[in-house]
Amino acid sequence: MRQGSVRRTDEVPQQRGADELGWDESLYDNEDEGENKGDGDARERSGGREGDGGGRPPRRRRRVLRWFAIVLAVLILGTAAAGYLYYEHLNGNIDVSPMPEGERAPEATPNAAGQTPLNILLIGSDARDNAENQKLGGAKETFNGTPLADVQMLLHLSADRSNMSVISMPRDTLLQMPECTDPETGKVYPQTQGRMMTNASLGRGGPGCTVLAWEKLTNIHINHFMMVDFAGVVSMADAIGGVPVCVDANIHSRNSKGEGSGLKLKKGTTYIQGEQALQWLRTRYGFEDGSDIGRAKAQHMYMNSMVRELRENATLSSPNKLRRLAEEATSALEVDEGLDTVKKLYDLSNELKRVPPERITMTTMPYEYVGVRVQPKPGDAEQLFRLVRDDVALDGKDDPAKKKEREKQREESVSDDPAAEPAEIGVRVVNGTATATTPSVPGRASAVAAVLQGEGYARAAADQSTAPRQERTVVRFPSAELEGDAQAVAKSLGLPMSSVEESKDVTGVTLVVGADWPSGDVPPKPEAKDDRTPESAEAMNGADDGACMHVNPNFTW
Numbered sequence: 001m002r003q004g005s006v007r008r009t010d011e012v013p014q015q016r017g018a019d020e021l022g023w024d025e026s027l028y029d030n031e032d033e034g035e036n037k038g039d040g041d042a043r044e045r046s047g048g049r050e051g052d053g054g055g056r057p058p059r060r061r062r063r064v065l066r067w068f069a070i071v072l073a074v075l076i077l078g079t080a081a082a083g084y085l086y087y088e089h090l091n092g093n094i095d096v097s098p099m100p101e102g103e104r105a106p107e108a109t110p111n112a113a114g115q116t117p118l119n120i121l122l123i124g125s126d127a128r129d130n131a132e133n134q135k136l137g138g139a140k141e142t143f144n145g146t147p148l149a150d151v152q153m154l155l156h157l158s159a160d161r162s163n164m165s166v167i168s169m170p171r172d173t174l175l176q177m178p179e180c181t182d183p184e185t186g187k188v189y190p191q192t193q194g195r196m197m198t199n200a201s202l203g204r205g206g207p208g209c210t211v212l213a214w215e216k217l218t219n220i221h222i223n224h225f226m227m228v229d230f231a232g233v234v235s236m237a238d239a240i241g242g243v244p245v246c247v248d249a250n251i252h253s254r255n256s257k258g259e260g261s262g263l264k265l266k267k268g269t270t271y272i273q274g275e276q277a278l279q280w281l282r283t284r285y286g287f288e289d290g291s292d293i294g295r296a297k298a299q300h301m302y303m304n305s306m307v308r309e310l311r312e313n314a315t316l317s318s319p320n321k322l323r324r325l326a327e328e329a330t331s332a333l334e335v336d337e338g339l340d341t342v343k344k345l346y347d348l349s350n351e352l353k354r355v356p357p358e359r360i361t362m363t364t365m366p367y368e369y370v371g372v373r374v375q376p377k378p379g380d381a382e383q384l385f386r387l388v389r390d391d392v393a394l395d396g397k398d399d400p401a402k403k404k405e406r407e408k409q410r411e412e413s414v415s416d417d418p419a420a421e422p423a424e425i426g427v428r429v430v431n432g433t434a435t436a437t438t439p440s441v442p443g444r445a446s447a448v449a450a451v452l453q454g455e456g457y458a459r460a461a462a463d464q465s466t467a468p469r470q471e472r473t474v475v476r477f478p479s480a481e482l483e484g485d486a487q488a489v490a491k492s493l494g495l496p497m498s499s500v501e502e503s504k505d506v507t508g509v510t511l512v513v514g515a516d517w518p519s520g521d522v523p524p525k526p527e528a529k530d531d532r533t534p535e536s537a538e539a540m541n542g543a544d545d546g547a548c549m550h551v552n553p554n555f556t557w
Contacts, residue, residue, distance in 0.1 A: 087342050093330035096340045098183050099225070100208030105215040106480060106502075108159070108391065112405050115159040117391050118351065119220055123207050123227040124151025147229075149202035149210045154220065156388045160402070161351060163359040163393040167384060167537075169214075170365065171199040172373045178216045180209035197373065207334065217376065218385040219502050224348075227334040242273035243305050245280055245298075246548035252557045253279070253286035260285040264557070277302075286555035301547045360542030361394035366534050380534040386501075387531060394533045395541065403531070417481055419488035422456035425509060427489055430463045432470030432512045441518045448513050451521050455492045460511075470514040473523055476503040477510075485509050496526045 110116045125147040149171070156165040174195040181188050182205035189204040201210040207225050215222055246269045253260035263279035263286065265272075272280055280302060284290060287298050330342065339345055366380035376382075387394060419425070429452065431445040445462035452460035473495060477486035479502070486500045486509050493511075503510075517523045533539050 090326055090330045090342045091340075093327065093333075094340060094342075095334035096337060097206055097334055098208060099336045099338070100205075100212050101181065102179065102212065103479075104212075105219045105221040107221045108389070111159045111391070113160070115161075117159045118157040118224075119222045119388075120155045120157075121207075121211055121214055121222050121225040122151065122153040122155055123149050123202070123210055123225060125149065125202060125227055125229045146203040148199040149207075150199050152198060152210065152214070154214060154218070154222070154388070156220075156391075157351060157355070158393060159391050161354045162399075163361070163395060163397070164352070164355045164542075165388060165394040166360070166362045167388065168362070168364045169198060170367055170374050171197065173198045173365070173367065174370055174373050174375050175201075175213055175217055177201060177204060178209070178212045180205040180212055182206060183208065195375075207336075216504060218388070219504070220385060220389055224336050224338050226339065228332045242271035243277060243302060244269050244271050245302055245305060246270075247551050248548050249551040249553075249556045251283075251286050251549075251551045251555055253283045253555060255285055255555070260555075286552055288550050288552060290552060297547070298549050301544075301549065305545070356543075358541060358543040359393070359395060359397065361533070362540045362542065363394060363533065363537035366536035377536060380536045383530075383534050384537050387533065390531075392531045394537075394539055396532065398531075417484040419484040422488070422492070423458045425457055425459060425485045425489065427452055427457055427460040428463050428506075428508060428510045429460060430465070430510060430512045432473075433515050433518050434469045435515050444513050444518065448511065448517075451493070452489070452511070457489065457492070470512045472516045472526070473499060473514040474512050475500045475509065476506045476512065478502070478504065478506050478508065482509055493523055495523055498529060499526065 108117050108119075152169045152171065154167045154169075156167070158164065175198050176195050177189070177192040177200070179189065179191045180201075184206070187205070189209070198210075198213060201213040207227050211222050211225055214220070245265075247265055247267060249267050251263060251265050253263040261279040261283040263276070263283045280298060283298060335345075339348060363384065366377035366384060367374040368377045384394075392398060427449075429445045429449040431440050433444050434440040445464070449460045449462040475486045475490045475495065477483050477500070483500070483502065487497060489509060489511060490497060490500050
């Protein structure tokens with residue numbers, strides 16, 4: 001239990017009949033912790049600031065192990081409810097921490113049917129503050145240190161509950177941290193001036209600060225969080241009886257320097273559980289080219305296989321197995337107040353299980369390297385975040401009627417904050433007309449600023465610096481109180497409401513003239529928004545069941 005978190009023992013849900021309790025399938029995705037001795041680079045786990053040293057390239061840690069523990073908790077609570085669970089006792093197992101206060105991302109707008117999406121941040125802590133966690137390996141110098149949020153995944157459940165999307169963020173992503181307050185001590189951590197590794201957010205006031213960091217980056221409102229450490233992974237893997245995995249050759253993940261997870265398997269399919277399951281999820285040396293890309297593939301395969309095992313086999317029909325797994329699941333979790341009882345977790349499981357595996361899409365935040373760290377990839381990362389904000393299915397299978405409804409809603413969306421008079425609205429106009437093959441159109445910002453001045457926006461002014469390439473013209477605003485002003489500017493120019501975007505990269509209403517408006521006083525007729533998932537997000541479908549990991553020949557036996 002994290003110091004200061006509390007356990008709930010006050011709510012005992014009404015028992016339900018067995019016929020009400022279907023399998024809770026749904027989720028799975030990536031991530032793990034550093035491998036055993038030789039593979040756990042303390043510098044890469046340190047939550048260091050930008051520019052920290054380290055000769056090893058950053059690991060794209062899709063840490064499935066904590067995702068596994070979190071998901072299993074929800075799955076089993078949804079499956080096991082009824083007569084086998086001692087509700088009051090299980091409620092007491094759950095650790096609870098508050099959602100953060102302060103500036104939050106705006107809540108999602110309901111669709112035409114009044115439904116709203118659900119966003120849950122899944123956090124995997126690397127805490128090694130007890131013997132159970134320490135014996136699972138990792139760098140000894142990290143024992144009893146400040147835990148890091150080494151796993152961070154956003155689970156998005158669509159408003160109509162037809163599909164699910166997961167975005168994983170590499171733990172060494174550099175971000176500016178928001179101001180956070182530790183709910184246990186009251187200590188205030190100011191907003192950072194520079195950037196830090198995102199996994200350091202957990203040490204700045206607990207999981208609430210990790211929530212704020214995600215909201216600051218994505219502008220996606222997060223409804224709940226669920227956090228677990230990796231000791232829970234081992235115990236729950238044992239409880240479900242193992243998961244089948246496949247390799248195309250014998251593998252032993254250990255090199256001459258002692259680096260590797262220690263995983264040793266024969267060619268073909270093997271049921272793995274416990275510490276062997278943890279080894280699979282940590283293995284980098286031996287899979288494909290030895291990078292985290294190979295490890296991520298193995299992790300996704302594991303999660304898909306685990307969920308299929310739960311769906312296709314009655315492995316948890318025994319009351320003793322149900323009871324054991326329920327104990328492990330509830331003991332592993334730390335959640336916000338909105339998920340602090342078995343009943344609430346059970347209700348969540350009913351929501352999640354409505355999504356079939358073929359409508360689940362797992363992605364990684366598009367990124368680019370900054371030395372040995374990474375940062376969100378301009379354009380692609382924001383595109384992925386926008387799709388989630390707009391409740392667009394990442395598998396591209398949205399119903400056409402839903403797409404039309406979404407477009408209509410975009411155009412009819414009006415801010416609750418009324419616009420000021422045009423003469424009172426300051427507008428910064430930026431030239432973003434450059435393309436991959438042509439330079440910016442000279443004087444374009446000044447020309448469009450003059451158009452705005454002619455519409456009564458006396459405070460419109462050209463920024464003579466050149467913006468990054470912008471494919472389509474947009475009007476950006478930094479916070480809700482300026483949304484009405486930004487919409488007024490767009491309307492005055494004849495731009496669609498879908499061109500108005502909230503962005504943390506601007507400090508006031510900012511018109512970025514895109515490559516779609518290289519000349520003239522009237523912007524072009526808008527084209528339909530591109531709702532495709534960026535290729536750099538490396539989307540994987542949840543129903544992919546034909547995979548077998550390729551073993552690097554240097555690690556066969």
